[in-house]
Amino acid sequence: MVDPEFEYLSAKAKFKFKDKKKSVNATANFRIKKDSIIWISASMLGIEGARVLIDSSTVRIIDRLKKEYYEYTFEELSTMYDFDFNFQMIQSVILGNLIEPYKKQRVEKSDRYFFYTASRGVYLFENFIGAKSMKLEKVQVFDESSKNSISVNYSDFILVDGEIFPNEISALIDYEAERKSNTEIKISYSKLVIEKGPISFPYSVPSRYEKK
Secondary structure (H helix, E strand, C coil): CCCCCCCCCEEEEEEECCCCCCEEEEEEEEEEEEEEEEEEEEECCCCEEEEECCCCCEEEEEEEECEEEEEHHHHHHHHHHHCCCCCHHHHHHHHHHCCCCCCCCCCCCCEEEECCCECCCCEEEEEEEECCCEEEEEEEEECCCEEEEEEEEEEEEEEEEEEEEEEEEEEECCCCCCCCCCEEEEEEEEEEEEEECCCCCCCCCCCCCCCC
């Protein structure tokens, strides 16, 4: 399995997010500088409602509907969602890459998948690579201390300039031990472009917006 190669990527998608506090259905534009920046603009009925900028240390969010903005370190975000988030994990989920790369784990094969497990600290990763697609089709991450888990499914793979990407992504954060409402995320790409040169990542907070 090979991760897609690019320096800059742009994409358009339908985006759904649901947790215990809110439910969002939007059109999202993504821009990525690989291993550096993820930029997201979410719109509803053609009006931008939120803008997100993620770098190696911080997640920044502008809520244009409420005229508020938020800034979280990954440590704060991990505490909020009871899971160890970082930039590489978020990028891997968006692109369909392995969250915990293959090293020397034993690989098992079934009719549909190549399967292997990996561990890092309290986290156990179960990876299912399609026998036909040779791409990651499912990953499950278990927090062995809290018993929370994340599962991500990838499907409908497409070829973009010789690189393979998933067109459909569905993720679920399950708070089994804490009996909290699950968090669901779905991304359905309608357009993926490997850009030939640098692209911009515009992000500025209006002075009248309140920090939350």
